[in-house]
Amino acid sequence: MSSQDARNSTRWLSVVALGVTAVLGVVPGLAYADDDTPAGGCETVAVPVSTGGNLIGQLCGPVTRTDTVLVLVAGSAANRSYWDFPYQRERYSFQLAMARAGFATLALDRPGNGLALGPISGATPGNQPPAATTATADAQGVHEVVQALRHGTTDHQYRRVVLAGNAVGSGVSVLEASTYHDVDGMLLTGYSHSIDPPVAIQALPDFRPAAAVEPFAGRGFGPGWFTLEFTSDYAKRWYFGPDVDPEVVDTAQATRDVFSIAEWPDGLTATLPGPTSRITVPVLITAGSEDRLGCGTVCQDSATLHAAEAPYFAPAAQLQTYVQPRAGNMSLLAPNADELHHVVIDWMNATVPE
Structure with missing residues (x-):
């Protein structure tokens, strides 16, 4: 490993010592008011995976059937509710915005959280070793979901599939795309x-063993299962504190989940030059201008981010970047989330048109 690779490994391990959250146990299907239902409606789908059990997600679509779907993978700090936030959906729901733009979305629960109760197997998480849930295993499961979408085993066949991730979910997406080469584009947030x-290390107090934090205490979580505890500095680290709506923070706390520490070691490889250099489809990287956790000092503007990231990608990636002003790591939950939605929609229309 080169000295540059070693530095990148250290950076990811530090940040990855950050990413975890959302509500464990069965999460009921989300209910919509008439005025904020994605145009074509939503349904819960379960896709069997070879490692056992199902990966489960919320599939939403526009009124007119589309051949394009985005597969959404949240970070350690969220389950599928991150993409369809249950507070002020008109402002924050990525799935609602994409449906209105004519795209289908499938927001997945990573193994071990949301409706995917056990590490891929679907069993009670406390009865499963956390080592069963790694970023590589997550990527394999996402690959099988992509194949199911392409072959019509969900609702119908999709000809174009775009992966979208946040934080560790972006790492899983990089591992999937660089290994299986079966998607048409990538959105990394x-x-x-x-x-x-150093900034990442400051966030370590936000994370605690799931067994020590309500409502997860007493549910059988052994060593290796973690969750996010909302400390006094949480909002400053994960959002842009001066702008974040306190109700957003409260809702994020109400929907927090658990994660396996085993996702981090192989997840770190997603920020080494090798995996991203093997991606051969268009890539859009978006970041909050105030995201010191995931972006260090290169997110002053889109041009600076592009200059920093371009060396890690092949020309085939046609790399584009966008820095969202006054947003932190949880950029979809910034008050100006609609600006990010519009950037993604424009990129989708230009990159994977119907």
Whole structure:
């Protein structure tokens, strides 16, 4: 490993010592008011995976059937509710915005959280070793979901599949795309090769063993299962504190989940030059201008981010970048989330048109 690779590994390990959250146990299907239902409606789908059990997610679509779907993978700090936030959906729901733009979305629960109760197997998490849930295993499961979407085993066949991730979910997406080469584009959020270890280390107090934190205590979580505890500095680290709506923070706390520490060691490889250099489809990286956790000091503007990230990608990636002003790591939950939605929609229309 080169000295540059070693530095990148250290950066990811430090930040990855950050990423975890959302509500364990069965999460009921989300209910919508008439005025904020994605145009074509939503349904819960379960896709069997070879490692056992199902990966479960919320599939939403526009009124007119589309051949394009985005597969959404949240970070350690969230389950599928991150993409369809249950507070002020008109402002924060990525799935609602994409449906209105004509795209289908499938927001997945990573193994071990949301409706995917056990590490891929679907069993009670406390009865499963956390080592069963790694970023590589997550990527394999996402690959099988992509194949199911392409072959019509969900609702119908999709000809174009785009992966979208946040934080560790972006790492899983990088591992999937660089290994299986079966998607048409990638959206990476809360992700870069420029993580700042000292800043990441400051966030370590936000994370605690799931067995020590309500409502997860007493549910059988052994060593290796963690969750996010909302400390006094949480909002400053994960959002842009001066702008974040306190109700957003409260809702994020109400929907927090658990994660396996085993996702981190192989997840760190997603920020090394190798995996991203093997991606051969268009890539859009978006970041919050105030995201010191996932973006270090390279997110002053879109041009600076592009200059920092371009060396890690092949020309085939046609790399584009966008820095969202006054947003932190959880950029979809910034008050100006609609600006990010519009950037993604424009990129989708230009990159994977119907």
